[in-house]
Amino acid sequence: MSYVHGYTTRETQRLLEQSLILEDLLHTGTSFLKGERVLEAGCGVGAQTRILARRNPDAIFECVDISQEFIEQARGVAMQEGIENVTFIQADLYSLSYKPESFDHVFVCFVLEHLPDPAFALKIFKQVLKPGGSITLIEGDHGSGFWTPETGKSRMVWKGLIDSQIELGHDPNIGRRVFPLLNDAGFVIRDVSPRWIYADQSNPVLLNSVIHQIIAPMVYSAEKQVLDSAYMEQDDWDRGLTDIREVARHPEGTFFYTWFKGEGIKP
């Protein structure tokens, strides 16, 4: 499976750091009760898993990812943190072996953007949900991102990030489709809302975190894919990525980005 962010240790670090910065933004409003079974579909290195497990210590999580490497890293993180209410399983989301109606909830975060057929994945998630069970869907929208100062090269780099995901057959702007996707899959929509982050130089600590722990690493993680696709020369890429990093210390630096979070109920 092609995964635009790659599978490196540095990338694992980014995913873990990013998840803590975004915890309140993304997890507020999501809670699971004692004994409820939750499927985390596409758990990756367990960045969201450890937050879910900590916030919902009495729920039981089954966390699935297609990458054996990610699953092993996720197990390592869970062991380090003493998390006991989670089982990790390597599996393809398109061919899950769970019986229908096995779960009370399904949690999907930053996953559908990496799938060629997100609608099909949602059908599967719906199948393994009990009637009355809920799905939580969180996806970013790269088309929502902008910043100041915007140099030509920084804009090229961002466009490279978007185009390289499109070339893989994925949708980098899937955030805006959270409502249509849930709706199409036949879920009853409980809520869809934008979860945005805005930072400027009046709060340099926040701006620094946003740039250096979320945005620049996210862009950097697509470097190989973008350069392989020949969208950009290495020099332009380097300059553009530097320009994005410079936003963090530029006196007029600002960054804005929006994720969308949706919750649907299986009728």
Place this chain on the structure above:
Amino acid sequence: MSYVHGYTTRETQRLLEQSLILEDLLHTGTSFLKGERVLEAGCGVGAQTRILARRNPDAIFECVDISQEFIEQARGVAMQEGIENVTFIQADLYSLSYKPESFDHVFVCFVLEHLPDPAFALKIFKQVLKPGGSITLIEGDHGSGFWTPETGKSRMVWKGLIDSQIELGHDPNIGRRVFPLLNDAGFVIRDVSPRWIYADQSNPVLLNSVIHQIIAPMVYSAEKQVLDSAYMEQDDWDRGLTDIREVARHPEGTFFYTWFKGEGIKP
């Protein structure tokens, strides 16, 4: 002066309706005390004026616009609503005749996007402010807008709106520059925040208001400018604008748009 939205009665109606829908979103956090003098720079047809006057009945407003036609409409609205704490004056913002340090506050809403030199305007506003006085700046960012379903023609129309403002020498994406502009002008930033609106078909009444009272009329108001600039043919324009309106009743309709509100203090 070229004004992308034109000067028609239908447009006046739009500006008045839009202002009420956005009142909480844009005015929350802004209040002026008894006896304080407030300059509303670029009051237009008085859409924000009547809200300001109602929410701050003990402050004294001087509201300036370059268009004599707008000023007369604004006076009519104020008279109809029995507003007494407001004076309307036709004047060019670039050459205000107020003495330096005349005002406790300056309020600027949806104005800088229509000026070729917003930085210069801010200098003038700063001049007429007392030391310690505040400026409130609210601007939209057309680059922040997206929707589903997005047809090719609806995207063309949105691009036409943006390009036609650029051709006038204005910045349709000025929202993201609220922080840099205030900062450049030497204000101490108290706060800059995105003020977004998101609506989808799970709330058809809100979605309908957003599309039919804010978005579609805003786009429509640029029609002449866009067609005159030959960015688009009439047929494509009509189709694209219809597609935007259809978002309001499409089962998968969503719309997202962000304004930015900033407050700065004159040192």
